[in-house]
Amino acid sequence: MARSPWRAIGALAVFMAAPSVPAIAEPVNPTRVLRAERAGVSPELWSMLAESRPFDSRLVFEIPNDLDQVRGKQRIVFDQAASADEALQTFESPLAMPAPIANFDGLNQRDQADVSGFQVSPPDTVGDVGPDHYVECVNLACRIYSKLGVPAGGAFTISSLFASLGGECNLTNDGDPIVLYDPLADRWLLSQFAVTNRPPSHECVAISQTPDPTGAWYLYDFVIPDNYFNDYPKLGVWPDGYYMTAPLFEGPVFGQGVFVLERQKMLAGDPAAAMLFFDLALSLPNTQRILPADLDGPAPPAGTPNYLATLTATEFGDIQDGIRLFEVQTDWTNPGASTLGEIPFAGGSLAVAAYDPTLTEVSGTCSGSIAFTNRDDIEQPAPANCGHRVDSLSNRPMHRLAYRNFDTYESLVFTHTVDANATPPTATSGHLAAPRYYELRRSLPGGGWAVQEQATYAPDAVHRFMGSAAMDAEGNLAVGYSVSSTSVSPGVRYAGRLAGDPPGGLSQGEAALVAGNASQTSTGSRWGDYSALSVDPADDCTFWYSQQYYATPNPAGCSTTACWKTRIGSFMFPGCTSPTQTGTLSGTVTDLNTAAAIPGALVQTTNGYTAFTDGAGSYAIDVPAGNYSAYATKTGYTASPAAAVAVTAAQTTTQNFALTNGGIAGVVVNAVSLAAIPGARVEISNGTVVTTNGSGAYSVRLPAGSYGVAVSAAGFYGGALAGVAVGTSGSANGDVSLQPAPVLTVTSTVLDDWHGGNGNGGVDADECVRLSLTLTNSGAINATAVSATLSTSAPHVTVTAAGSAYPNLNSGGGSGANLTPFEISTGPGFVAGLPIAFTLNVTTGTGSLAIPVTVQTAGGTATPFAAQGPVAIPDNNATGAALAVNVAGFTSTLSKVVVKTRITHTYSGDLFLRLVGPDGAMATLAFQTGGAGAGYGSGSCPTPTFTVFDDAAATPIYAGAAPFNGSFQPQQTLSVFAGKSGGGVNGAWQFQAIDLGPADVGSIECVELWLNGTLAGGSCSGLFRDDF
Structure with a gap:
């Protein structure tokens, strides 16, 4: 087989403890x-x-079973006599x-x-x-x-x-x-x-x-x-x-x-x-x-x-x-x-x-x-x-x-x-x-x-x-x-x-x-x-x-x-008999408007006893004798009012329910040509989603209430209805007209860091940077009165000049850049090395849309640190082997880590690879990936063909095949090390290889770490050095 996927068997047997863990002072709501x-x-x-x-x-x-380190935390056993x-x-x-x-x-x-x-x-x-x-x-x-x-x-x-x-x-x-x-x-x-x-x-x-x-x-x-x-x-x-x-x-x-x-x-x-x-x-x-x-x-x-x-x-x-x-x-x-x-x-x-x-x-x-x-x-x-x-x-x-x-x-x-x-x-x-x-x-x-x-x-x-x-x-x-x-x-x-x-x-x-x-x-x-x-x-x-x-x-x-x-x-213990005496609650669930049986309706008591109606709309629940409040419901119907019922032991109590519903029905059309739009997505505010048919029509049955309707279709701006009142019968009008939309994409990103940065072409800490974003219209209508606002939620990044107008963008490929540069600034705590995610919110004369944009960051020149083996990997042994890579003299803040390795082994699917930093932080690089393939990389150290673990790689390691020549995303992101400095970077990094299967052996031959530091952009005072 091409790869042997991680068999996540059982638990990572980790017990993390901390002294006097605080109680929840007040109840918390869902995250x-x-x-x-x-x-x-x-x-x-x-x-x-x-x-x-x-x-x-x-x-x-x-x-x-001895993975007692997770995200750099150690298992803690306090120095105290056993109880x-x-x-x-x-x-x-x-x-x-x-x-x-x-x-x-x-x-x-x-x-x-x-x-x-x-x-x-x-x-x-x-x-x-x-x-x-x-x-x-x-x-x-x-x-x-x-x-x-x-x-x-x-x-x-x-x-x-x-x-x-x-x-x-x-x-x-x-x-x-x-x-x-x-x-x-x-x-x-x-x-x-x-x-x-x-x-x-x-x-x-x-x-x-x-x-x-x-x-x-x-x-x-x-x-x-x-x-x-x-x-x-x-x-x-x-x-x-x-x-x-x-x-x-x-x-x-x-x-x-x-x-x-x-x-x-x-x-x-x-x-x-x-x-x-x-x-x-x-x-x-x-x-x-x-x-x-x-x-x-x-x-x-x-x-x-x-x-x-x-x-x-x-x-x-x-x-x-x-x-x-x-x-x-x-x-x-x-x-x-x-x-x-x-x-x-x-x-x-x-x-x-x-x-x-x-x-x-x-x-x-x-x-x-x-x-x-x-x-x-x-x-x-x-x-x-x-x-x-x-x-x-x-x-x-x-x-x-x-x-x-x-x-x-x-x-x-x-x-x-x-x-x-x-x-x-x-x-x-x-x-x-x-x-x-x-x-x-x-x-x-x-x-x-x-x-x-x-x-x-x-x-x-x-x-x-x-x-x-x-x-x-x-x-x-x-x-x-x-x-x-x-x-x-x-x-x-x-x-x-x-x-x-x-x-x-x-x-x-x-x-x-x-x-x-x-x-x-x-x-x-x-x-x-x-x-x-x-x-x-x-x-x-x-x-x-x-x-x-x-x-x-x-x-x-x-x-x-x-x-x-x-x-x-x-x-069973001798003489045990259940003291609970049961009776039966039964009946039918029908449509009040049509008197038709409703199959698949849920009937439930307020303390959780549950049944579903059969094809004839009938149900039966055996429950302990007592007084209950019961109701019936079905998707698309209004739940029945709760009914008080008394169930007697060994007897059947009948409770029938009649449900009501209304609905929304409509047609989705092109607002300009009035042509129907097949395949439009119609989402009701209760989560129901339907698609328009070939005539642009849709209908949905709903409980009585007030609903919102959101409609979207390729090549159109979205449309919506608010407060659509649905009764207990019939259908409310849900017609929606969609405006044709230009199809806009960002086709070019130009970064100017000469006016408030260090001029290296990427974003670093404490910089002021200008952005030029080119929009191209591949749609069927022109985009006029175009303007845009840039935003981001990235930490330590601020958009200081967020708005700009754009030229008109003709259909069929017209393009143009923002007429006023967008400006962003980064704080001293910004860590470069991974792209920054922005949203460009574009408004035209006919509607608006949001376009995701990523901007590359710099992070300084990568510095290599190497270690040479071989170090034998013990077979079927949870302790494994480690090759130490010593890092010294790294004075910057770490922004990115790339790991290169060459491992000889006769069965890659046995291996668990991870990197542990000097402070105990760690990332799993690969877990039992590659099946019967041979090792990682090829050739001889110190200049082999490496397996490269890089967060920016296109292919996840689990999607690759041994011997994994080239670059792959690690199992866990290496960004866990970003932002570290001092003793978090300088010291012995451990590249660990653990063999979790029998009968095959190998060695860690060599490892290289390439570390990028964070460059300071100079003085970012909000003023740009400019020629005007």
Whole structure:
């Protein structure tokens, strides 16, 4: 294959901490309100299940687990003694946990490789259960099972589900999957991110059209704003939205993002579904690993906010060990008024019993020369050795934050891994991974959150880690997890407690879902990343769990050191019955004006129970007995008034709805010739977009209200209507006439920096520069009375003379420059090296338009600094190799960096390349790009044919082919280094090459850095040196 795209497998396992992170003093509003970039519908899934495809059996793509530097920030572990665990379970538990009911193998390494073409580690195991199915996903593949374990077809990739949508969600299959069953709507949610070709990153979300996950799905491609990489996303179902949290990398700052997806519209397949984005990197710097609440059982009381939770620990500089809780109140009527606020507690968090999240925090070598890092903390039996230890991910709360409404109180349940051994750890001993679980409660209505139950379960010397927790309808609690030790092979177990058990422990002991009999002997240390314990909505009592394990024989055809399997199983506490008594709300939805049935109408209660009408306009919802407010809506109709309904247990309550609508209809014509304009784009202010037909006509059905209409067409100025009144029947007039427009483009840019700059032909700091911009008219009508205004939002750039007239520009190619020069000035803080973006707002006698303009900047002459190898790149080793390039005597401010390299290697797709500056700032140059191609560049150092990484290159590195001779855009922009000076430039720059695959070797042969400084333009006083 031409290239091996980045398999973004699992999370960048980074835990950033800062002492005493401040709380959100006041609730914050969304940073952005966005819509899906693409939306569509898949074919029925059963018809498109993929067949096996060839894969490279020697490769296991991994994200290294010790990437503790992001944008130059270091992982911080404060010099403080580890906390002794104050909730360690001290009593012996009986072996009273119920045995598994269902117990079968799920996806394995070979299953996913057959459909994705890649082997991956870790699997990121996740799944959920519905009334009739269990859906499991791992990195790069999913599969649907009956509750007896019978597959409902083959494995499939999430990207294949998006084939009809196109775009990044179809092009890339990058992992970090989430599966959720929506119990309020009887629908399924699948998601994964698409980050190979970032920026921007994408979150790909699919919602099943029916309760059957083998049917068709609504598809949504949401773009993550501000060039952030939304690593390790976690989602939760809530009545007013699908809530998502993710650590944010690579954007303006580093931190946590919270997203809310418009559930109601997504369930209906509405392409106008919105996404709210709260950028907490600004209000909560360095805070990450937040979980959103995910609903089990009955709906929360109407209007309940979604809850978010994260951990605090004294080992990472926090005041106390605790849980920070947040509330998100979403308002889809006025999305910008939605809020995210923190629930205040003394000490900055809800205090919990002391715990130690650090586990080993020791790195070194064992058995003479085998390296391990401080994240490799779980031992395995032979043939694994200490170099094969795996990561417990003890620095975060684990999926899910399970919410349950018990009528008189509500609860949140989750778990995380801690060190149950207070002995200071060494390279080989003194640590014991164990699950710490919590039940938080809040009385209803109006109570405050408190810790109801907590304990650390460590009954013996076996590691228990990578857990997931949930609670059934009776309040019984269970935790599932991985187990391993030097004598116990990696397997899957679960433990639990009954609602009436004494506090402080999993009193029912544990049971095995599956005992492993093999070990993971790859050196990448990756395990799980997460797992999923859920509760069956059919009885609200049966727990279902999915987790990774190892057993022989390996999956057929898998011969690597990471031939993982997954296990799916269920269990139920004896005597559990759901206390919830249900009834049925049913009826029809019709058009009031025509009495016709309305298929596909949404019927919803105010606390989120949802159904859709069938082809006859009928619906039915099973809901807990009680009083509800219900309404019906359909795109193009006015939502019905809310109706008060009382649902009785085991009875059917009938509630019919009749909807009204009106519309806008019109014709779009040429204002001069009155000819119809086919293909014009008509956008209604509610987001509806239609196109005029061959006669220039359009029509759209709308709820009653007042609307704006915006119309655009090639070769015409835009037209608009404001305040179009739509009633409950008929159509309002929407005729629009468009003025023919000249087609103007900027065909020449002349920069004059002799009159207030240094005369080098480019823009530098502290300069005054004149611009001459030539406009050319390729349209069919003349442009007369032409004038223009220049503007920019670029930092440290001011347009000091913004307006100018232009000569008349005849049709068919007439051109002319501004009659008065535009003038711009730059401040001392301006950093040259990248183009400046301007907008030229042009007005003519018949209309106006905006034209984007870019102006090149200078940045001084590039200075080269070189380093000669070779430096051997260790095979399949997360530490990698580095070649230091020493920079000295650079006295300017850095404006641009270009990297040139020559690397010999027999498999380019193994390599992760990055540049790290003297102050720790870094940029990823390439990530597992080039497939089986050989290295980067060609020839011999010191004068080879280089691979050149340059932000100004036309081709992204991921779009190239090994050996990448020529210039390419790096994976991440090198502008992260711009503006640095002194110790941020002078010193040792590290060019790092990390080999993430087996069986191939190579060397860094040589590296060159070309650094541009920022030139001062001289005295920019606002006066131009001129000859007049």
